[in-house]
Amino acid sequence: MSFVKVASKDEIENGRGKVANIKGREVALLNDNGKLFAIENACKHVGGPLGEGSCGNGKVTCPWHSWTYDLKTGENTFDENIKLEIYEVKIKDEDVLVNIEAKGG
Numbered sequence: 001m002s003f004v005k006v007a008s009k010d011e012i013e014n015g016r017g018k019v020a021n022i023k024g025r026e027v028a029l030l031n032d033n034g035k036l037f038a039i040e041n042a043c044k045h046v047g048g049p050l051g052e053g054s055c056g057n058g059k060v061t062c063p064w065h066s067w068t069y070d071l072k073t074g075e076n077t078f079d080e081n082i083k084l085e086i087y088e089v090k091i092k093d094e095d096v097l098v099n100i101e102a103k104g105g
């Protein structure tokens with residue numbers, strides 16, 4: 001599979017995100033100071049939607065109980081053994097594309 005359009009470039013405010021469904025998989029797309037990251041949406045605690053959380057300084061914060069994850073590695077910032085998948089993001093013209101078969105970072 002290749003890259004799939006998940007958003008327009010200006011659609012997501014700085015510090016926020018959205019949840020995208022790519023072929024049945026939920027992916028959180030987050031805007032950290034103008035750079036876009038794609039990460040597995042479901043928090044490893046009890047499944048909170050990270051795409052509805054907030055982000056900054058390279059981290060996303062879960063909206064449910066505030067666990068945080070590194071946007072580049074997917075690692076939980078308190079326990080590196082807890083890790084989410086991250087995906088490759090590409091900007092093409094006004095579109096944001098994500099490839100769920102490629103690692104991001």
Ligand code: FES
Nearest residue numbers: 043045048062065
């Ligand atoms: S579900 Fe994410 S911190 Fe609890």
